Amino acid sequence: MDMNEIKEIFFQECEEQLAELESGLLKLNDGDRDPETVNAVFRAVHSIKGGAGAFGLDDLVSFAHVFETTLDCVRSNKLEPTQDVLKVMLKSADVLADLVTASRDGGGVDESRSRSLVKELEALAHGELPSSSGHDAPKPAAKAAPAAKVELPKPSDDSGFQPIPFSFDGFGEDDEPAVEGSLYEVIFKPRRELYSKGNEAALLLRDLSRLGEMSINCDTDALPALDRMDPEASYFSWKISIRTTRSEDDIRAVFEFAEWDCDLEVKFAEEASSNEELPMVPVPFDLSILDDSSAGEEETASERGASEEAVAAALSAAETASNVSRAARVAEKKESAAASAAAQNNAAAAAAGAGQTIRVDLDRVDRLINLVGELVINQAMLSQSVVENDATGTSAVNMGLEELQQLTREIQDSVMAIRAQPVKPVFQRMSRIVREVADMVGKSIRLVTEGENTEVDKTVIDKIAEPLTHMIRNAVDHGIESPEKREAAGKDPEGTIKLTAKHRSGRILIELADDGAGINRERVRQKAIDNDIIAADANLSDDEIDNLIFMAGFSTADKISDISGRGVGMDVVKRSIQALGGRISISSRPGYGSTFTMSLPLTLAVLDGMVVTVAGQTLVVPLTAIVETLQPEASAIHSFGANQRLISIRNSFCPLVDVGRVLNYRTTQANPVEGVALLVESEGGGQRALMVDAIQGQRQVVIKSLEANYTHVPGIAAATILGDGRVALILDVDAVVAASRGQSMKPEMSLAATG
Amino acid sequence: MKKKVLTVDDSRTIRNMLLVTLNNAGFETIQAEDGVEGLEVLEGCNPDVIVTDINMPRLDGFGFIEGVRRNEKFRAVPILVLTTESDAEKKNRARQAGATGWIVKPFDPAKLIDAIERVTA
Numbered sequence: 001m002d003m004n005e006i007k008e009i010f011f012q013e014c015e016e017q018l019a020e021l022e023s024g025l026l027k028l029n030d031g032d033r034d035p036e037t038v039n040a041v042f043r044a045v046h047s048i049k050g051g052a053g054a055f056g057l058d059d060l061v062s063f064a065h066v067f068e069t070t071l072d073c074v075r076s077n078k079l080e081p082t083q084d085v086l087k088v089m090l091k092s093a094d095v096l097a098d099l100v101t102a103s104r105d106g107g108g109v110d111e112s113r114s115r116s117l118v119k120e121l122e123a124l125a126h127g128e129l130p131s132s133s134g135h136d137a138p139k140p141a142a143k144a145a146p147a148a149k150v151e152l153p154k155p156s157d158d159s160g161f162q163p164i165p166f167s168f169d170g171f172g173e174d175d176e177p178a179v180e181g182s183l184y185e186v187i188f189k190p191r192r193e194l195y196s197k198g199n200e201a202a203l204l205l206r207d208l209s210r211l212g213e214m215s216i217n218c219d220t221d222a223l224p225a226l227d228r229m230d231p232e233a234s235y236f237s238w239k240i241s242i243r244t245t246r247s248e249d250d251i252r253a254v255f256e257f258a259e260w261d262c263d264l265e266v267k268f269a270e271e272a273s274s275n276e277e278l279p280m281v282p283v284p285f286d287l288s289i290l291d292d293s294s295a296g297e298e299e300t301a302s303e304r305g306a307s308e309e310a311v312a313a314a315l316s317a318a319e320t321a322s323n324v325s326r327a328a329r330v331a332e333k334k335e336s337a338a339a340s341a342a343a344q345n346n347a348a349a350a351a352a353g354a355g356q357t358i359r360v361d362l363d364r365v366d367r368l369i370n371l372v373g374e375l376v377i378n379q380a381m382l383s384q385s386v387v388e389n390d391a392t393g394t395s396a397v398n399m400g401l402e403e404l405q406q407l408t409r410e411i412q413d414s415v416m417a418i419r420a421q422p423v424k425p426v427f428q429r430m431s432r433i434v435r436e437v438a439d440m441v442g443k444s445i446r447l448v449t450e451g452e453n454t455e456v457d458k459t460v461i462d463k464i465a466e467p468l469t470h471m472i473r474n475a476v477d478h479g480i481e482s483p484e485k486r487e488a489a490g491k492d493p494e495g496t497i498k499l500t501a502k503h504r505s506g507r508i509l510i511e512l513a514d515d516g517a518g519i520n521r522e523r524v525r526q527k528a529i530d531n532d533i534i535a536a537d538a539n540l541s542d543d544e545i546d547n548l549i550f551m552a553g554f555s556t557a558d559k560i561s562d563i564s565g566r567g568v569g570m571d572v573v574k575r576s577i578q579a580l581g582g583r584i585s586i587s588s589r590p591g592y593g594s595t596f597t598m599s600l601p602l603t604l605a606v607l608d609g610m611v612v613t614v615a616g617q618t619l620v621v622p623l624t625a626i627v628e629t630l631q632p633e634a635s636a637i638h639s640f641g642a643n644q645r646l647i648s649i650r651n652s653f654c655p656l657v658d659v660g661r662v663l664n665y666r667t668t669q670a671n672p673v674e675g676v677a678l679l680v681e682s683e684g685g686g687q688r689a690l691m692v693d694a695i696q697g698q699r700q701v702v703i704k705s706l707e708a709n710y711t712h713v714p715g716i717a718a719a720t721i722l723g724d725g726r727v728a729l730i731l732d733v734d735a736v737v738a739a740s741r742g743q744s745m746k747p748e749m750s751l752a753a754t755g
Numbered sequence: 756m757k758k759k760v761l762t763v764d765d766s767r768t769i770r771n772m773l774l775v776t777l778n779n780a781g782f783e784t785i786q787a788e789d790g791v792e793g794l795e796v797l798e799g800c801n802p803d804v805i806v807t808d809i810n811m812p813r814l815d816g817f818g819f820i821e822g823v824r825r826n827e828k829f830r831a832v833p834i835l836v837l838t839t840e841s842d843a844e845k846k847n848r849a850r851q852a853g854a855t856g857w858i859v860k861p862f863d864p865a866k867l868i869d870a871i872e873r874v875t876a
Contacts, residue, residue: 006775010768043765043810051768053861061861196824198855198874205874257856257874742810 002054010051015425017044021093022428042071048096056603058104060096066118067092079124088120094432140621149379180214182720187265189237194261196232200717205238207254212244228593241269288361319470362458365419371604372408372415373702376606379408379697380723392750409700416593416603420455423501424508426465427452430472430499437476445480446492447472454501456508457603461578464600467573471512471596472497474570479516484547489516489591507624508602513595520586521545546586546594550574578734580605581622581717607700609730610678611722612692615665618690620701620720620729625733627679629695632656632672643669647677647689654679659731665714680733688737699723715739757824758875761802763793763819764837765811769862773806773837782871790814794822804875805834806867809845817852821856822863824853827860834876837867 015560024041027034049064069091081089098109123398186208190201203217216238222635223235242251250265252259324510385399480486480495485495500511521542528534528548539549550570577584584599601607601624609620612630626692630649636651638646645656656677659664677689701720704711706729717732760782762773762802777784780787785800787793789811797805805823809816816836824830836857848855858870 002775006768006771009771013767039810040812046810047766047768050862051858054768054863056773056861196830197850197853198831200833200876203874203876260850292837392787720758 006291010055011100011675012389013051014048014104017047018045018093018097019098019425021096022090022431023123023424025086025093025430027088028081029083029090033081035075038071038075040053042068042075043366044094045071047101047320052103053105060103063096063099063114064093064116066121067124068073068094070121073125084456085124088117088124089436092117092121092433097432147637148439170276181367183241183269184248184251185265185267185269185626186240186731187237187263188240188255189263189269190234190258191261191263192232192234192403194258195234195682197261199258199261201234201236201238204255204258207628208240208242208611211246211250211254212242214240214242214244216240237263274591294606302722307507309362347490351544357472360418362419366413369419372412373605376412376700376702377721377723378407379404382529384723412606412700416457416605420602421458421461422453422455423461423464423508424452426461426468427501429465430468433469433472434476434497437473442482443476443480444483445496446496447494448498449500450498451501454503454508456501456600457605459605460580460600460603463576464598466509466575467598468512471570472499475512475514475516475594475596478516481517485517489517503602505601508600510598511595512598513593515593517593518550518590518592519546519586521590543587546588549586550584578732583734596649606700607720607730608698608704610698611719611728612676612678613694614663614692615670617665618696618722618726619659620682620728620730621690621692622717622730622733623698627681630679632675632677632690634673637672645669645672648671649679649689654687654689655688655740656691657737659736660691660693662736663741688740689731690736701728701730758803759783759785759798760801760864760871761785761787761793762837763787763790763805763807763811763816763834766788766851768807769837772862772864773867776867777811780868790819790822793819794826797826798843802829802832802838804832804871805832806837806839806871807834809849817848820829820849820854835870835874837862838849 006469020045021041024044027037045064046067049068052060052064059376067089070079074081074085079085087587094108097149098113102109103109127130143147152459172539188201188204190199194201208214213528217240219237219239220235222237223229229235248266248268252264255262287745383405386397386401397634403642425599430450431449433445435444476495480497481491482488482517483493486495498511498513500509500513502509507707524545525534526539528545528551529536533548533551534540550573574584580600582598584596584598586594588597589595601622607620608623610623610626612619612621632647636648637656638648639647646653648654656672658670670693672691675691675693676695677691679687679689681687688699701722704720706716706719709719713729715732715735716729717735718730720728720730722728759780761775762770762777762784762860764770764773765788770788771868774784783795785802787796790807791813793807793815807816807819811819814822819835820834820836823832823834825857832836836846837860838845844854849857855874856870858866
């Protein structure tokens, strides 16, 4: 692993920390005062700063530092996280995200924005801390400074901290005894705490010896008789004479780690000669022992060491054993070679913590999913050929096949679960968009999210961000009224947009609800008439009018703003949702707001489908679209108009759609009585009956994109390979229904009969 | 024999940096992601020196250091605090908890190795 890879990891981690930061701030915004939330927010910024410092990303470090300082005030209850404070912090989080992006991809950030936020943050931090607000000097500069600068004394920061610099940079150069330089006398008397904190007098003296030429005298007077000796007490003190070119501060710096736990005197003794005035009996102290082994350097230390070592030896044997077995268990659990390699590599770490995760390159997962897809197809083909070639079908073979089928399905589900991810990151991005757009149009809007841990295939997540962004912008720009209008209507001047995700019958449902004015149906209708989308005398239900906004070239905004664009909005949204095999609809109550509902497949890789025959072709209809299937009776079929037909089902009429006609498989109407009707729900909420010739069965199919391998075909969502090895097309139910409303697909786009 | 270092840090970036730096300097490195894991791992790895962060979820650096010092077997192991925390209060708390020394971030490989050399024989 080199620095570039670590940097890559750093940016990945930044993404996670930024998400953590934002969700924490939003929680605080909602009134959460759990200290752990504040801590998590603080840690996120802190981590980013720490990593950024290591890579010398100074802009990022300095901004993160200011942010962190203010957050620390919140953490220590010096600053109440009010809405106003959090507003600044949320903006700061956005700028931090921008800085991360700029550090990764190059490019700049809005300097004035970040500068003004720095000021706001500092004001917040200082506003509550007037006593310590004397220093405006940005401290991060000191932290980001290169190592060479560390030795310089720095100004104390807000908390009154005087960084005590230490550096070994120059130590090596002083190996040659300095002939010149001043003579210092150092008296060093460790207390027992020094040892109990893992410091070691001999090591400190070793470090000191690197500063210059020195002589050491050890005072052992305090050492009691062996039987009265406390093995952990400190009995020795040292008197050192050292001739060095370094300053007194440098000498003290050697004892930096120990200064609390010893008595230390450093005296400048220019003219003193080393041996004359020593009041104690000099005991030469040999530091060379340090070079040989790690054995104790003084009696007390070695005693302590010996007893510890004995215990340690006994324990370590037992531990090695348990460690090995732990590692083995871990290796067993994780079947992959990679996992066991990791376990070997770092047995202890791998054994700890059950909720572990591993990071895998997405390509590998995709490859696995593709392979499992092939496996599913292969298994289906195998089953089919066994059935075809062996009519007698020995039960052992059949049972084996059934088990294989079940296993394959389980493997597929598990593999798909690997790629499933919560929608949280996408939702979090939306909150920033709401903030920014609301700021731009001068509205005050709160985004409430729900069900953000709902999991869906990563490929779906990647593709919903864009349409969702568009819809959010629309909701902020058009949906929510201006604060004045809202107040006039007796509403809370702050608008609310609610974003919800949930699972429903094998699909993910994403709802976007605003509490704005709702759809102005009169205006929508007028606009649709003006734009020739509907006839002037068309008789439309409220729902149908609402759904007009999804038509191409439709925009009701009186003036076009740069936010929601030139009316390319909702029809584009709709198309991209449909391309995902999803549906979108709107429901609206004037004065109370609108709700957009998107229903999306959980995965783009497999689908449960009903295999049907239409005009000799095999088609697959997504099972999720089908409400029920029925065999029409002649008495239930009613004709109206030139070639429209309705079917009456339980006292309601439902338009009959001849799939064969719509797809141009045949030119004449099929006789409904000879076929099967599939009652489907189309995105507008209305029901249609799709006429097919026969139902072959129901099975899970692996989706093969038609666009990727051929080109888009109207009315067809994708293709699949059936058990007998033939290609079958997957019906795009909404497109077929939409096409049946107008005319059939354009002839030049009609399907050539396949295989 | 290689010296063994146990590092405790919740940041993946810093963990990787520590790993690379320490391995390059010829140390054997064991890593934990927070104080709780650090204490768990400690038993099995017998480190010669411990490097820990302060700000961590579940169990922070102070708690971790106290935990190590309470452990009869490991209480004499030198512990270096690796953190961007430069304020005196935090450093003092770390010392009270029993830290041997500290390294002020930004992470600098040379500083880290020097500090480790400084507290180990």
